[in-house]
Amino acid sequence: MKVRNPRTGIYDYEISPLSFETLQIKANAMRQAQKNWQVIGIEQRIKTIQRWKKALERHLEEITEALTIDTGRKIETESEINLVMAAIDQFCDLAHTYFKPGVQTIFHNNTYHIEEFSEPFELVGIIGTWQFPLQNVFIQVIPALLAGNAVMVKPSEKTPRFIKVIEKTINEILHFNNLIDFVEGGKETGEILCAITDSICYTGSEVNARKVYESSAKHFIPSTLSFAGKGAAIVTETADIEHASSAILWAGVFNAGQSADAIERVYVHRNIHSQFLSRLVGKSNLLTLAYPNINHGEIGPLISEKQATLINEQLADAVKKGAVVVAGAAKCLVQKGGYYCRPTILTNVNHQMKIMKEKTYGPILPVKSFLNEAQALDLANDSISPFTCSVFAGKDSETMKIAHKLKSKTVTINDAYLENRFYGNQKSSNTSLEIKAENIGTDSFKKFLKNKNLIFRK
C-alpha cells in the first residue's frame, strides 16, 4: 500500500497491512497481556505511562520528523506533539482519583442493594484519522490504557510514517509487550479491528464513522464515534468584531482547515456584515502559504489528495451558484505535486451550495449575513449531522438564548476552536484541539470501561 507525500505528491512510502489471521494472533496475545496490566493496578499503570512519556521524549526528534513528512506541515506538528505530552500528564493526574478502588452503591431498599463497579473491556481498538494523526489517537490510547485495557491502534493510512517511531518507544517499555500495538493499514484493517477487539473507538469523518458503526454492529461490539460536523459561527450585532474576526479566522484556517471542528461557515448580523467581512479579509490576507519553505508561512499543504479535489468541486459549485471570492482563490494551487489552498473568504453564499452543507476540510470561510436571531438559528441548524458552534455576542443573555437553541453538541461562547489550554499546556499558543468534553474530563475513561453489577440480599 503506497503512501503519498503531501508536499511533493510523490508516493514515497509504503505500508504492509497485516492479514486477518496475523492480527487475530496478535489480539489473542494482547488479551493475555491485558490480564496482568489490569492486575498491577492504577498506580503501576500510571508509572508505566510516565515511563512511556519519557521514551517518547527521547525520540521526539524522530517523531517530529516522521509526523512532519506525514502531514507536510511543521508548526502544527510541534503543537500536536506538545499537546500529546501535556495530555499524558493530565490523564495521569485525573486517573489517580478516578480509579480509586471501591464500589458505588447504586440502588438499595429494605431487601436488596446493588453495587456497581467498572471493568476494562480487555482489548480496545482505536482507529485514527489524518488531520492530527498523533493527537487523535493518543488522547484515546492513554485513557484506554489507564483504564486497564490492551490497545490496538490503527492510524490513518494517509499518515503512517510516525508509527515506526512509536513502535520503537513501545519496545522500550517493560509492561508494554503485547499490550499496545500500532498497526498499519487502511479500511480493511479497520474492519478487522472491529472483528477482533471488544470495543471500537473511532475519530474521523462522518462517512467513515458510519462505516465503522455498521462494522461494529455486524460484529456486535460497542463503538464510540467522534466525527466531524460542519462547524458554524454566529456573530450577532453586539459582538466584539475585532475579537470575533480573529477567533473565527483562526478556527477556519489553522492546520489548513483540516480539523473535525474547524469553523466552515459564518453567519453575521447584516448590520455588521460589511465591517466584519473587511476585518476578516484584512487579517486573512496577512497569512501566507508555508511554501516553498516549510518554516515560513501559516498554511501548509492539504494532506489528502482526494480532499483537495472535493474542495475544488465545492468552490466551483459555489462560484457557479453566485458566490464571490473576496480573499484567496477559487481553486487550490498545485506546487510541485502538493495541493495548497490560500485562506479563502466567500460572500453571497446560500444553502444551495455544497460548501455550506458538506464538510470541506480546507481553509475556506463562507460568510452569510442574517436578519435576526431566528434566521441565524435556522441557518446554523440546517445541518444533517451534529456540529460544533461558536456564538459571539456582547450580552450573556443573548449568547445563552442562542446557545440553547442550537442543535450543536458543543457551543463555545465568544471564542472558537480553542487552543490547547485544556490539556494544561500554556507553552504554545498555536496548538489547537477538538474540544469534546468526553476527551478531557473523567468521561475520557468511561468510554473504555464497562459496568458490572452485584446484587445482594440484605
Next chain:
Amino acid sequence: MKVRNPRTGIYDYEISPLSFETLQIKANAMRQAQKNWQVIGIEQRIKTIQRWKKALERHLEEITEALTIDTGRKIETESEINLVMAAIDQFCDLAHTYFKPGVQTIFHNNTYHIEEFSEPFELVGIIGTWQFPLQNVFIQVIPALLAGNAVMVKPSEKTPRFIKVIEKTINEILHFNNLIDFVEGGKETGEILCAITDSICYTGSEVNARKVYESSAKHFIPSTLSFAGKGAAIVTETADIEHASSAILWAGVFNAGQSADAIERVYVHRNIHSQFLSRLVGKSNLLTLAYPNINHGEIGPLISEKQATLINEQLADAVKKGAVVVAGAAKCLVQKGGYYCRPTILTNVNHQMKIMKEKTYGPILPVKSFLNEAQALDLANDSISPFTCSVFAGKDSETMKIAHKLKSKTVTINDAYLENRFYGNQKSSNTSLEIKAENIGTDSFKKFLKNKNLIFRK
C-alpha cells in the same frame, strides 16, 4: 398480519402494520408535540404521567384481559401489571430530584470552564418483546417520557392485543396527543422505527438485538440494547441447599422460563450434587401446568410457537447426547393447539449440547456437577454473550471471589431472578423482573438523554 393465541394455537387476532409514509407523518407530528412536552418542565410531566397511571387503573380489567390472551397466563400477567404501576411511581419519585434544573461544571482551568447539561433526543423508538410484553416496554416508556422525549413504541407482533387498550388510556390524557404512540407491527415496523426516530431502545433476544443494532447503524442513530443471555447459577459446597434449590427453580420456571434473565443452566459442586438435585426434583414435581384451568397451576403455555419447536430440538439434542431427564418430560405437550412444557430437570449434561449454550426460553434446568471453583468458572464463562449469573455459597469471601471472575454483567449473591421489590411493590411475591441497574436507578433516564456542552472563556 395474523396473531396466534398461545392457549389454542388459533390465529384469532389480526394487526395491520402502518406504512413507512404513515409512520413518518406520525413521527413529524410527534416531533412537534415533543417541543411543548419538553418546555412544560419536569413537574408538569410527572403530573401528566400520574394522570396516565390513573387512566391505566381505570382500564385495568381490560388491560389484564388483553394481556392474558396475549400471553396465555394469568398470575404473571397480574404481577406484570402490578410491577408497571409500582415502576411508574418509582420513576416519578426519582425524576423529582434527577431533573432539577441546573448545569454541571465538568472542566475548568485558569482560562476556561465547560458546563454540561442534558437534553432529550426528541423522538425515541422503543421496541419490545413477547416474554413480558407490558413490563418491558413500560419500564422504558416512562423514563423516556419523563426525560422529555416523544415516544413511539412497537410491542412484539406475538403479543399485540393489549395495544388497543393502552391507546384508549393515551387518548384520555391531554398532553399525550401525538406525544406517545403504540404501533402494531413486526420486524419491518421495527426497521422503520430505526429509520424515523432519533434513538432506539430495544429489549429482547440477542438475535433480534443484532438486527436492531445493524439497523440503527445503517440509519446512524444511537441504540440501547437489552438482550437475553444464557443465565447461569453456581452452587458451591458451602451453599444453603434448601434456599438455593428454591431460588433456582423459581428463576428457571417462572413465566414458563420465558425471560431474558431466567436461569437456564446450573453448576453444582459434586459433593452436594445429588443432594441438591433431589431437592430440586422434589420441588419441581410439585408444580403443575396451568391447564386446562388458567387459574390453577404455575406453568402457562409457551407464547411463541417457534420457540416451542426450538425447545423440543434442544431437548432431543441433549437426550441424544446422553442427558437424562429426571423430572418433567423430554418434549413439550400440545394441548388443544397450545404448547406446554413441564418443569424439566436434566442431568448428565455437557457443553456439546445446545441446551447448555443456546437460549431456551423454557422451564428447563440442566444441572451439571463441577470439581472445583476454576472448573465452575470455566463452565459459566463458556458463553458467547453477556449473561446473568447467581452465586450461592456459604462464605462471603467465596462468593465475591467467584463473582469478580464471572464474565457476567450482573451477579446476584445468594439469590436469583429477584422479585419486584426493586420497584417498591411488596404486595405480590410472585412478580419478577430482569434486574438491570440501568432500569432502576438514574441510569434509566440517562439513556434517553444526550449531553450538550457549553464552553466559556473566563
